[in-house]
Amino acid sequence: MEPSIYKYPDIFRRAHLERPGEIPAEVTFLEQVWKRHRKLPTRRILDIACGDSPHGRILAGAGFEVVGIDRSPTMLASGRAKGHALRNLRFHRRAIEKFRLPERPFDAAIFMSETFPVIVENAELLSHLRSVGIALKRGGLYCIDIDRQDTIHRVERRTMWRERIARAGNVPLRIREFNRPIAWHSPLHSMYELECTIQFPDGLETTRDLIPIRYTLPSTLELAALASGMFKMVAAYPDLSFTKSIDKCRYRWLGVLRRV
Numbered sequence: 419m420e421p422s423i424y425k426y427p428d429i430f431r432r433a434h435l436e437r438p439g440e441i442p443a444e445v446t447f448l449e450q451v452w453k454r455h456r457k458l459p460t461r462r463i464l465d466i467a468c469g470d471s472p473h474g475r476i477l478a479g480a481g482f483e484v485v486g487i488d489r490s491p492t493m494l495a496s497g498r499a500k501g502h503a504l505r506n507l508r509f510h511r512r513a514i515e516k517f518r519l520p521e522r523p524f525d526a527a528i529f530m531s532e533t534f535p536v537i538v539e540n541a542e543l544l545s546h547l548r549s550v551g552i553a554l555k556r557g558g559l560y561c562i563d564i565d566r567q568d569t570i571h572r573v574e575r576r577t578m579w580r581e582r583i584a585r586a587g588n589v590p591l592r593i594r595e596f597n598r599p600i601a602w603h604s605p606l607h608s609m610y611e612l613e614c615t616i617q618f619p620d621g622l623e624t625t626r627d628l629i630p631i632r633y634t635l636p637s638t639l640e641l642a643a644l645a646s647g648m649f650k651m652v653a654a655y656p657d658l659s660f661t662k663s664i665d666k667c668r669y670r671w672l673g674v675l676r677r678v
């Protein structure tokens with residue numbers, strides 16, 4: 419079986435179309451959301467599906483206490499190596515669907531880089547929200563970023579979506595993205611396939627990831643929050659803006675849930 423792109427944390431970052439400055443801008447916006455929606459100071463943060471925790475490293479550098487969880491040992495090892503100087507950044511290897519942590523309750527949780535929709539089944543969505551709810555203080559906030567999904571259409575057969583060339587340092591990459599068919603009754607909006615061919619000096623390696631994307635809208639997130647019995651949705655902000663209407667969302671929206 420071909421390995422996952424998460425085996426190569428720095429290559430993963432090049433393969434994703436991350437815009438320069440995107441992560442610092444997201445962190446600044448998160449801090450503004452916490453100030454706006456929480457009366458008490460927000461100091462302890464849980465970074466869910468953290469990868470090598472780019473958000474967590476910025477927050478820890480600014481004095482926040484951050485704990486990241488992820489299932490990928492290589493992403494976690496990269497996070498520990500990159501954050502080795504930060505004593506207030508820790509990691510645990512956990513699956514996001516259901517987890518417990520040996521940690522004091524958090525003020526806020528974040529789930530960034532549009533990964534929340536990988537939780538497909540209803541039961542897993544609810545057990546995820548309950549796990550996060552148990553980890554948070556009452557009144558704590560859970561911020562989740564989600565891409566606007568209606569720009570991708572359903573396909574009858576595996577279809578190439580995009581192809582591009584990139585580099586991770588000196589290593590050339592060829593990235594091909596596909597859209598896969600899904601059943602009409604599936605809770606998925608789409609099935610995304612990421613293929614990355616890496617030209618290492620000693621030969622080629624191809625990674626392949628199949629990423630299910632559950633159809634997620636502000637209204638469905640609100641319903642899941644209520645169904646979990648743990649959260650109430652308090653806001654949905656488009657494109658890191660407090661003033662733009664959700665109707666005008668171009669790229670991504672941030673759902674803000676409050677622990678009840």
Ligand SMILES: C[S@@+](CC[C@H](N)C(=O)[O-])C[C@H]1O[C@@H](n2cnc3c(N)ncnc32)[C@H](O)[C@@H]1O
Pocket residue numbers: 424466467468469470471472473487488489490493512513514515529530531533536
């Ligand atoms: C797109 S990366 C985002 C990482 C990080 N939040 C960032 O902004 O760079 C998605 C991460 O989700 C993790 N992940 C995906 N499914 C997971 C699961 N079921 N349990 C735990 N981690 C998961 C992957 O290992 C990967 O590190």
